[in-house]
Amino acid sequence: MSSRAHSLAARLFRRGFKTSAVRGAGGEAIALGPDAPVLVQLEQRTWAPLPVLASSQLPSSLPSPPPASVAVVRDAFASFDTPPRPLSSSVRVVAPGRAVLAASAARASTRLLADAYVYDASLGAYVLASSSQDLASYLSLAGVRDLRVAHDAGPASHGSTTLPLSQRAQASPRSLRQSTNHVLMVAPSAFAFNQQCAQDNTFMHSGAGSGLESVPEGLGSASIDDDHEATVGSQLTLPPSQLLTRRVLREYAGLYRELADVAGVRVSLLAHDASHGTPDAVFPNNWFSTHAAGEGSLGGGAGVQESTLVLYPMAHPNRRAERRADAREFLESLGYARVLDLSFAEAEDPCRAFEGTGVLVLDRLHGVAYVALSERADERTARE
Template structure:
């Protein structure tokens, strides 16, 4: 791979090289530095033309393309345009937008995805004689640059700035180059078709508020929660492009909290945890409440097994000894760097946390205790923190022990930009967010509308430096009665 920003750059290493293009060119007909980016023989050469195109052209001269590419004219090119830049604004050199990392791997400026005004588009041309003719068919004109990269099977790491030194050590880059994903494009959800207040779970979940039990009060509670859940499902599938394996439950199942499936199983691909996970693994977990243990339905397990996991790890056997460890409710996992965070509670046994860390091949366990505004133990780790590819959310104030708090923050800051939330924001379930991959393979942060509104604008801006979008939907009733947010409803499938 080579970024042809100038003739000197041709000799620079493609991987890990610092890019050294000159100042931005003016958007005029004046001559400009060479600006092209090769992503391999199977991908059209990305080109910035010497003068600004004001849209796609029916054809381009071969000489004009060669002036931009600085090499023998390729068979196909894709001209990059800043279509939302004003007429007098300089356009961005390609080295401010993209940086090759390896075969079919590159870093991209997160603003290309998160800021509509910063989007770039491409027009595709094929060489015909002495001119490049605009290609016909879908995707030939004004295709979003990130969609173009997806169509050409490029694995993209979103970063706030692709020109920063030491880029190869950034967690998104490490994940991309090693083929380890923090987030998935596929989840399992259970629609709350028999939802109701769960008295068993309320014993140690202070986020829950009493309401009708399943089947009581004319089922209006269930219907209201279902309307909210349907809106969340729509936002995930139709807006974000997430694949959802959707199940339901009935009163006969006796599982009022079945819509929180992430607590009883998790999935892990081979190579996760910096190579610590040797085989793809399906894990089952011991649940504290009997009616939550009943959520481990054989019909769902059979579907999970069709995914072809190489091994199963059954921790549910510990229920007999009244030792509990409730899945990715108590595990907040840095899948790329191999660090797992656990808030020790009645639902998170420390010995089981240590067993999981060792058995799964993770490098480090960061354990602590946290409490909420009411001074009660936080029942699940995923209520007070979340980890994405490049950004982490944490309520450090909930960890009262100073040494534990400092260890937690220092561990997160080694690998992520950290958004610290207050106890009040934790109460609004700001910590109960989950990074997913959208339909383009880009990270998005899913959360409830209550959580979204409780974040400050600066906090939302920080998250958007690392994700393509913040996806949210109102699930107020589910949060108030069930005591869990969007993250709790999502069990990732890897």
């Protein structure tokens, strides 16, 4: 983490950031070995990486004294209503430098991700160093030299083979870029049809009722193999809506694989809960954009002076709810010290919606923005 990002994380911690409500005491902790990071599963599922993790939020089983680094393991591709997989059923340390990973934790569609933290003595807390890293890759970097994947239902030293870690492409370094090699994504963990947006979006149609009743052919209530929730090979019967959500998540995991494993893109992965009431959370580009210092400087002007996070006014209430405190805090912790909040335009009558890069095409090098005016792209807001 850069010094600027670290100072932002510290500021969030000292002001009592919203995600500090995450409970401690419960959960699991697995030490990888002497002087090695400790894997942690929190008692409560988090929907975004926490910028700062207080010791009180960690499991009571954490070794004492506090380790120098921990990694919070997340089940990022599980639906919101899926019971958590016990960490001890997904990874087992056989000896220092040797571990076995369950097949479900290594498979692309059901992999686990790790958010890495380092202890900051000045805060008395753990500060986020990296997020959304494939658990197998993290274990390798953390000093596990012999990492194997089990073929049976749970981790074991027998019936396993060496796990081939993904080969990640390296992006060419450039000082100013039109595009990025770091993206934020939100897994469709609470996938649903958005009735509010369907009222004025010609690209959507509601079908019958909520839209989840209209399940594609072959996706009716059926039995599937799902080692998220039970041992490999067991059969689970799910209602159509849950089955559809799980299918969407598996397809989304395939997209993540193409970006992270094949193209070498750095992906920060968030998720959402049904209680958030955000069926379109998978499209975060509508409610925010990020701008690095120096952006637009080739256009003759001064360009962006300070790394900036822009928040946009959204047309519908359940899209506005996507600007969750935990998501904002995570974005700020990445180094965006300046926040330009345009969401005040939502309170005007009529709402002056301007939905981010859903309506904007940005020439980031020259500081030019192209806008398609519509009920989701207010002209006055665009000119301001």
